[in-house]
Amino acid sequence: MRESGKKRTLTTPQARILAIDDESSIRETLRSILDTEGYAVEVASGGYEALEIFKNRTFDVVLCDVKMQGMDGIEVLVALKELAPDLPVIMISGHGAIDTAVESLRKGAYDYIQKPLDLNRLLVSLRNALDRNSLVAETQRLRQKVQQNTTIIGDSPAIQQVRAMMQRVASTNARVLITGENGTGKELVARGIHQQSPLADGPFIEVNCAAIPSELIESELFGHEKGAFTSAIKQRKGKFELACDGTLFLDEIGDMSLDAQAKVLRALQEQRITRVGGDKEIEVNPRVIAATNKNLQDEIKAGHFREDLYHRLSVILIHVPALRERKEDIPLLIEHFITSLCAQNGIAKRKISQQAVKALTNLPWTGNVRELHNIIERLLIMTDGEISPADVERYVN
Numbered sequence: 001m002r003e004s005g006k007k008r009t010l011t012t013p014q015a016r017i018l019a020i021d022d023e024s025s026i027r028e029t030l031r032s033i034l035d036t037e038g039y040a041v042e043v044a045s046g047g048y049e050a051l052e053i054f055k056n057r058t059f060d061v062v063l064c065d066v067k068m069q070g071m072d073g074i075e076v077l078v079a080l081k082e083l084a085p086d087l088p089v090i091m092i093s094g095h096g097a098i099d100t101a102v103e104s105l106r107k108g109a110y111d112y113i114q115k116p117l118d119l120n121r122l123l124v125s126l127r128n129a130l131d132r133n134s135l136v137a138e139t140q141r142l143r144q145k146v147q148q149n150t151t152i153i154g155d156s157p158a159i160q161q162v163r164a165m166m167q168r169v170a171s172t173n174a175r176v177l178i179t180g181e182n183g184t185g186k187e188l189v190a191r192g193i194h195q196q197s198p199l200a201d202g203p204f205i206e207v208n209c210a211a212i213p214s215e216l217i218e219s220e221l222f223g224h225e226k227g228a229f230t231s232a233i234k235q236r237k238g239k240f241e242l243a244c245d246g247t248l249f250l251d252e253i254g255d256m257s258l259d260a261q262a263k264v265l266r267a268l269q270e271q272r273i274t275r276v277g278g279d280k281e282i283e284v285n286p287r288v289i290a291a292t293n294k295n296l297q298d299e300i301k302a303g304h305f306r307e308d309l310y311h312r313l314s315v316i317l318i319h320v321p322a323l324r325e326r327k328e329d330i331p332l333l334i335e336h337f338i339t340s341l342c343a344q345n346g347i348a349k350r351k352i353s354q355q356a357v358k359a360l361t362n363l364p365w366t367g368n369v370r371e372l373h374n375i376i377e378r379l380l381i382m383t384d385g386e387i388s389p390a391d392v393e394r395y396v397n
Contacts, residue, residue: 014040015039015040015060015061015130016039016040016041016042016057016058016059016060016061017034017039017040017041017042017059017060017061017062017063017126018041018042018043018044018050018053018054018059018061018062018063019031019034019041019042019043019044019062019063020043020044020045020046020047020050020062020063020064020065020068020073020076021043021045021063021064021065021068021092022045022046022065022068022069023065024045026065026115027043027044027045028043029117030043030063031043033119033122034126037123039126042057042059046068046069046070046071047068047070047071047072047073047075047076047079048070048071050062050064050076050080051076051079051080051083054080054083054084058084059087060088060129060130060133061087061088061089061090061110061126061129061130061133062080062087062088062089062090063090063092063122064076064077064080064089064090064091064092065091065092065093066091066092066093066100066104067093067094073091073092073093073104074100074103074104074107077089077091077104077107077108077109078107078108081107081108085108086133086136088110088111088129088130088132088133089108089109089110090109090110090111090112090113090122090125090126090129091104091109091111091112091113092113092114092115092117093112093113093114093115094114094115094116100112110125110129110132111125111128111129113125151192152166152185152188152189152192153329153332153333153336154326154328154329154332154333155328155329155332156321156326156328156329158321158325158326159321159326159329162189162318162319162320162321165316165318166189166192166193166196166318167196169193169316169318170192170193170194170196170197171196171197171198173287174315174316175268175287175288175289175290175312175313175314175315175316176190176193176289176290176315176316176317176318177253177289177290177291177292177296177310177313177314177315177316177317177318178190178289178290178291178292178318178319178320179291179292179293179295179296179317179318179319179320180291180293180319180320180321180322181293181322181368182293182367182368182370183323183367183368183369183370183371184320184321184322184323184368184369185320185368185369185370186251186291186293186320187206187249187251187291189291189318189320190204190247190249190251190289190291191204191249193247193289194246194247194249194287194289197247197287199245199246199247199287202243202244202245202246202247203242203243203245203246203247204243204246204247204249205239205242205243205246205247205248205249205286206249206251207220207221207239207248207249207250207251208251208252209250209251209252209253209254209255209256209260210251210252210255211252214257214259214260217256217257217260218260218263218276219232219236219238219276220238220239221238221239221240221260221263221264221267221273222238222240222241222263222267222273222274222275222276223235223236223237223238223240223241223273223275223276224236224238224275224276224277224278225275225276225277225278226277227277228275228276228277228278229276229277232276232277235275236275237275238273238275240267240273240284240286241273241282241284243284243286244284244285244286245285245286246286246287247286247287247288247289248286248287248288248289249289249290249291250264250288250289250290250291250313251290251291252291252292252293253290253291253292253313254292254293254294254296254299254304254305255292255294258304258305258306261305261306261309262306264309265306265308265309265312267284268288268309268312268313269312271283271284271285272284288313290313296310296314297310322365322368323365323368323369323371323372324364324365327361330357330360330361330365330372331357331361333369333372334352334357334360334372334376337372337373337376337377338350338352338376338380341376341377341380342380345380347380350380350385350386350387351385351386351387352379352386352387353386353387353388353389355388355389356387356388356389356391356392358389359389359392359393360372360375360392360396363396375395375396378395378396379391379392379395379396382395383395
């Protein structure tokens with residue numbers, strides 16, 4: 001029984017509920033209870049009426065009786081799931097048959113509640129269903145954001161070739177070596193391959209090989225056991241383990257020490273690693289993508305990079321062109337950055353004159369796409385109204 005006199009606080013006060021039951025007393029009881037709880041409630045006396053209502057309005061949760069005249073609850077459930085696969089449908093039945101409950105859940109019901117209704121049980125199920133809706137919506141939002149963040153902008157032949165290579169290699173487990181100058185978008189290519197691959201639901205673990213001191217790279221990649229060295233106060237998994245069933249991105253692989261290169265080569269060959277300070281071999285199976293801004297063939301000749309590791313990493317080679325090599329993409333990139341930066345900062349979409357676009361296109365762009373992004377952000381902050389050639393001359397050095 002509910003405690004009387006206590007108004008519940010809803011996480012989603014505007015949640016819309018559709019209650020379907022062919023008994024008017026049950027419908028009105030549900031309407032009264034849910035209205036008191038702060039939900040927006042509509043009722044239907046049967047399946048056909050419910051589907052007509054559903055065609056014109058959206059709902060967050062549906063409550064549906066199992067045994068009804070005309071169209072029974074299971075048929076309604078199937079029809080609703082075809083119209084809205086993610087919609088939580090809570091089935092209600094006065095017959096406690098296990099096979100009915102199992103069939104309901106098998107056909108996509110979120111929950112199954114027996115009559116007479118336990119109101120606390122019903123309200124808990126409703127709140128859980130609404131929480132699930134929030135999680136689904138957040139997951140979709142994050143997926144969309146990740147997809148947007150891995151979009152390669154441009155229509156130039158060079159970028160079309162990069163996209164084609166990404167699409168072709170994504171479905172395989174082949175190792176990929178991405179080359180290109182700083183700021184060209186090598187990480188974007190790596191993330192794009194991961195997102196298009198069967199491993200997309202797995203982790204994407206990035207290691208910046210240039211930013212980690214050589215004496216710490218082994219611990220970073222392979223982990224360590226407690227007490228392995230002075231600051232190892234607890235066991236720690238390395239990036240190879242964390243990336244299992246996902247993608248390990250070794251950025252700036254050309255800056256890795258020869259000693260660390262040897263250990264990475266062994267891990268790739270044997271698909272096993274040993275944590276620093278440990279003696280147990282651990283199987284690892286991440287897909288490995290590497291990137292570098294260096295010419296590794298020159299590094300091999302100079303004795304700075306292992307040739308055998310190069311061949312392990314470079315099953316597929318993808319070169320990301322410098323921005324000056326695809327200047328026809330600059331107007332598209334400018335428009336993309338203006339749109340995304342205005343949205344991120346909650347400001348109205350700004351305009352840029354064609355003359356300003358032309359002035360930007362003619363710049364050398366030694367910092368590539370990253371530099372262009374920063375310049376557009378600077379112009380949006382420092383100027384008002386339409387961005388002009390004078391603004392470009394004033395704020396772009």
